[in-house]
Amino acid sequence: MAYVTLDLMASRRRVLAGAATLSFAGLMLGGNAAAAAAAKSSQKSVDYQPHPKGGHGCNTCKDFVPQSNCKTVEGPIQASGWCNKYAHS
Ligand code: SF4
Structure with missing residues (x-):
């Protein structure tokens, strides 16, 4: 027991x-x-805008994560957007 x-x-x-x-x-x-x-940075702190700048957009940035995210900036992100952290992929 x-x-x-x-x-x-x-x-x-x-x-x-x-x-x-x-x-x-x-x-x-x-x-x-x-x-x-x-x-992640806020969209405001990196001057995020929902349209491209100088022919550059999130869809060609190394940090873009399809469909609407970014590795370094808070989402949602548009493929046609842009911010001052843009880095060509
Ligand atoms: S441009 Fe800015 S918001 Fe767009 S994917 Fe690149 S780092 Fe992210």
């Missing part, structure tokens, strides 16, 4: 440890996503 009780306690500890590990992993992933979003 005591053996069964100890075995159940050990199982319960493993389940609780697993749940704690999953909770911690979830917090870390959420934190990374928030950090990545915070690292």
